[in-house]
Amino acid sequence: xxxxxxxxxxxxxxxxxxxxxxxxxxxxxxxxxxxxxxxxxxxxxxxxxxxxxxxxxxxxxxxxxxxxxxxxxxxxxxxxxxxxxxxxxxxxxxxxxxxxxxxxxxxxxxxxxxxxxxxxxxxxxxxxxxxxxxxxxxxxxxxxxxxxxxxxxxxxxxxxxxxxxxxxxxxxxxxxxxxxxxxxxxxxxxxxxxxxxxxxxxxxxxxxxxxxxxxxxxxxxxxxxxxxxxxxxxxxxxxxxxxxxxxxxxxxxx
Amino acid sequence: xxxxxxxxxxxxxxxxxxxxxxxxxxxxxxxxxxxxxxxxxxxxxxxxxxxxxxxxxxxxxxxxxxxxxxxxxxxxxxxxxxxxxxxxxxxxxxxxxxxxxxxxxxxxxxxxxxxxxxxxxxxxxxxxxxxxxxxxxxxxxxxxxxxxxxxxxxxxxxxxxxxxxxxxxxxxxxxxxxxxxxxxxxxxxxxxxxxxxxxxxxxxxxxxxxxxxxxxxxxxxxxxxxxxxxxxxxxxxxxxxxxxxxxxx
Numbered sequence: 001x002x003x004x005x006x007x008x009x010x011x012x013x014x015x016x017x018x019x020x021x022x023x024x025x026x027x028x029x030x031x032x033x034x035x036x037x038x039x040x041x042x043x044x045x046x047x048x049x050x051x052x053x054x055x056x057x058x059x060x061x062x063x064x065x066x067x068x069x070x071x072x073x074x075x076x077x078x079x080x081x082x083x084x085x086x087x088x089x090x091x092x093x094x095x096x097x098x099x100x101x102x103x104x105x106x107x108x109x110x111x112x113x114x115x116x117x118x119x120x121x122x123x124x125x126x127x128x129x130x131x132x133x134x135x136x137x138x139x140x141x142x143x144x145x146x147x148x149x150x151x152x153x154x155x156x157x158x159x160x161x162x163x164x165x166x167x168x169x170x171x172x173x174x175x176x177x178x179x180x181x182x183x184x185x186x187x188x189x190x191x192x193x194x195x196x197x198x199x200x201x202x203x204x205x206x207x208x209x210x211x212x213x214x215x216x217x218x219x220x221x222x223x224x225x226x227x228x229x230x231x232x233x234x235x236x237x238x239x240x241x242x243x244x245x246x247x248x249x250x251x252x253x254x
Numbered sequence: 255x256x257x258x259x260x261x262x263x264x265x266x267x268x269x270x271x272x273x274x275x276x277x278x279x280x281x282x283x284x285x286x287x288x289x290x291x292x293x294x295x296x297x298x299x300x301x302x303x304x305x306x307x308x309x310x311x312x313x314x315x316x317x318x319x320x321x322x323x324x325x326x327x328x329x330x331x332x333x334x335x336x337x338x339x340x341x342x343x344x345x346x347x348x349x350x351x352x353x354x355x356x357x358x359x360x361x362x363x364x365x366x367x368x369x370x371x372x373x374x375x376x377x378x379x380x381x382x383x384x385x386x387x388x389x390x391x392x393x394x395x396x397x398x399x400x401x402x403x404x405x406x407x408x409x410x411x412x413x414x415x416x417x418x419x420x421x422x423x424x425x426x427x428x429x430x431x432x433x434x435x436x437x438x439x440x441x442x443x444x445x446x447x448x449x450x451x452x453x454x455x456x457x458x459x460x461x462x463x464x465x466x467x468x469x470x471x472x473x474x475x476x477x478x479x480x481x482x483x484x485x486x487x488x489x490x491x492x493x494x495x496x497x498x499x500x501x502x503x
Contacts, residue, residue: 028312035383058282058312061282061319062315064319065318128287128289129289
């Protein structure tokens with residue numbers, strides 16, 4: 001009998017470490033290749049992106065092979081969507097637009113088996129061959145909620161008091177939109193709310209998350225953020241820029 | 255950096271142990287599910303079945319998760335088909351209708367890098383993160399040839415002389431057809447040809463495989479066969495009949 005597969009994101013966070021889940025990975029082949037890079041997790045996109053339920057098995061198997069946490073951002077806080085995503089093999093979920101304590105509680109109820117919640121019963125992919133799966137599943141299921149509306153910021157004390165949420169990720173773009181600063185995440189008011197929210201999450205003894213951009217990630221780690229949604233497109237863009245610069249150097253002979 | 259993934263079937267055969275290989279599992283979901291049963295390898299069907307090149311990545315990843323060796327039966331002795339199958343993630347190939355020593359040499363040439371063969375150079379899936387992959391790959395790449403024509407049986411001595419073939423697999427149905435006994439694998443002439451071929455393979459110090467069900471696996475085990483192909487369909491039918499029988503009883 002195999003052991004229940006460990007969730008590397010949960011283990012690293014529990015040990016006080018920093019976890020990056022890289023988004024922009026859309027095929028099993030890409031996930032398999034990204035495994036060579038040494039990131040702790042892959043962020044799979046079903047709120048905005050093309051990930052269907054039928055895709056989850058193959059792409060999460062590729063993550064499992066490399067010991068990367070497979071984390072799916074679902075479209076909404078809806079019970080069946082959440083536990084079906086987990087049943088297909090995801091090791092964790094990210095849920096957008098969590099604005100109240102009740103919404104956060106619904107997420108936990110959907111993602112965790114009794115006695116914590118009431119996740120629907122099925123023989124899930126991650127349970128194959130695991131004798132006591134139902135006793136271990138809750139411990140290996142990662143849950144992240146997105147703080148991305150100004151109303152969520154107003155209700156933050158309530159939301160961070162909900163147990164069994166691993167990460168409260170402060171997401172800038174929707175937050176800026178909800179504050180009347182569409183497309184301007186650098187607006188001082190938005191940045192101030194982000195920083196204050198991160199600090200409130202830290203002060204509550206919980207783990208904050210944020211977007212992971214190469215230029216700013218070190219400063220956010222200093223602010224206490226330990227979970228990052230990085231973006232493969234940024235890495236590709238940066239790599240392409242390095243390459244193009246070298247071409248220019250070669251052509252100009254410098 | 256990752257280590258090159260070990261090939262469970264090849265390692266067990268090298269130790270003289272028996273290897274089971276389950277066919278009829280041509281979706282990733284099925285491969286993943288049967289992983290818990292404990293078979294050593296899966297036989298993915300591209301000679302007769304639905305396994306396209308694009309499917310091999312997902313299928314072989316499901317097998318890798320459980321440490322089962324993903325083997326693909328390719329459709330023909332074709333240089334590119336063989337190494338493209340391996341490049342997509344298969345850890346071994348089985349090749350039908352190998353009738354001559356030259357056929358077997360062509361297969362080894364396509365499946366193995368230099369100095370053994372001339373497998374085409376690429377960054378295969380199994381190489382992701384593995385340094386020196388091309389120097390290690392040959393050791394984990396399994397080659398199974400099917401002895402399934404009377405011509406092959408007649409040429410078996412020379413075929414057995416070809417190095418780097420892991421299993422000489424005697425397959426009954428096509429053999430029966432080639433002997434004029436289509437659909438009658440149990441014909442005494444066919445059974446004699448199978449038994450004699452198996453004995454000859456073992457006498458040459460090579461590994462014999464054959465196609466079995468629960469009804470005859472013990473007999474072939476006692477003959478010294480080490481590689482057993484069986485089909486999920488047989489298991490489903492057994493379980494289905496058992497269930498319906500319980501209902502009637």
